[in-house]
Amino acid sequence: MPFVLxxxxxxxxxxxxxxxxxxxxxxxxKLEPNTMAARMAACTACHGSQGRAGxxxxxxxxxxxxxxxxxxxxxxxxxxxxxxxxxxxxxxHMSDDYLRQIAEWFSGQHPPYADPSPSRLPAAVLDRxxxxxxxxxxxxxxxxxxxxxxxxLTGVLPAVPALVxxxxxxxxxxxxxxxxxxxxxxxxDCMADIARRMTPEDVSAVAGWLSSQPVRSATPxxxxxAPPPMECGSQMRVEVRQ
Numbered sequence: 001m002p003f004v005l006x007x008x009x010x011x012x013x014x015x016x017x018x019x020x021x022x023x024x025x026x027x028x029x030k031l032e033p034n035t036m037a038a039r040m041a042a043c044t045a046c047h048g049s050q051g052r053a054g055x056x057x058x059x060x061x062x063x064x065x066x067x068x069x070x071x072x073x074x075x076x077x078x079x080x081x082x083x084x085x086x087x088x089x090x091x092x093h094m095s096d097d098y099l100r101q102i103a104e105w106f107s108g109q110h111p112p113y114a115d116p117s118p119s120r121l122p123a124a125v126l127d128r129x130x131x132x133x134x135x136x137x138x139x140x141x142x143x144x145x146x147x148x149x150x151x152x153l154t155g156v157l158p159a160v161p162a163l164v165x166x167x168x169x170x171x172x173x174x175x176x177x178x179x180x181x182x183x184x185x186x187x188x189d190c191m192a193d194i195a196r197r198m199t200p201e202d203v204s205a206v207a208g209w210l211s212s213q214p215v216r217s218a219t220p221x222x223x224x225x226a227p228p229p230m231e232c233g234s235q236m237r238v239e240v241r242q
Contacts, residue, residue: 036105042090043102050109057167063109064218068159070103072185081184083177113165113215121208125201129209132202133163142197145206148190153210155220165215171207 031038040051043062048054051063062070076082078091078099091099119126131137133153136144146153148160155162163171177183178195185191198206 036101040102040105043106050111051106052109052111053114053165053167057169058173060167060170061113061165062106063111064220065107065161066155066157066159066220067100067103067107068157069155069161070106071100072159074099074103076184083182110218113218116165116212116214119168119208119212121204125205126209126212128202129205129207132198132206133209137202140197142194142202145210150221152217152221153213154215154217157220157222160220162218162220163210164213165218166211168207168211171210172203175203175207 031041044051046054046059047062048059051061053059053061073082074091074094075096077084077087078094080088094102121129132142133145136142136147145163148156149163150156150160153163174183175195175198178189178192181192183192195203
């Protein structure tokens, strides 16, 4: 119980810091008042300058992600479809139009990516992660990540996010959120379906491999050459090889 109370006190403390950040930044003269950069200080307090990612390995990079993806996530946080109380508290009184402005501002930010940290996972585990990302596992109905997130894993317009440049802990936690229903999307919920087909070992391997890859290009693909590999919620559109 003390740990739980401490955890919630920490989360509420972060929310309070985020809400206070724009005023503090304006008073210090670091940001010009009434600009989007100043208004977004409540976001960058956790997600880093320009949304380049937080320093703790949990708050992800939101800079440069497709605007439609970011807008959808803001809407999901506001409604509770994606559950994280500090985000919901920040967004609950914001209009759709303002959420769109936020999404478009962060989508237009392109700070440099940090060099990835080497993974401590064994080479065989990382190779399994690479296989799942690039080829999937047809026997268990797990599509390759590249089939939806693009060949370079930098996302696909208008609403599929990049997977490179994300920390190991964040990737792992999102698989857990999909599996446990803490993160949801409009039905049919493809990622929840995929996450539940993966073992904890699969998730660790994928997170380890993705988080250790350098970002060679940050530009989302304009589209995929073929339809997505799943009819979400049913069967994969792939040949299951014996």
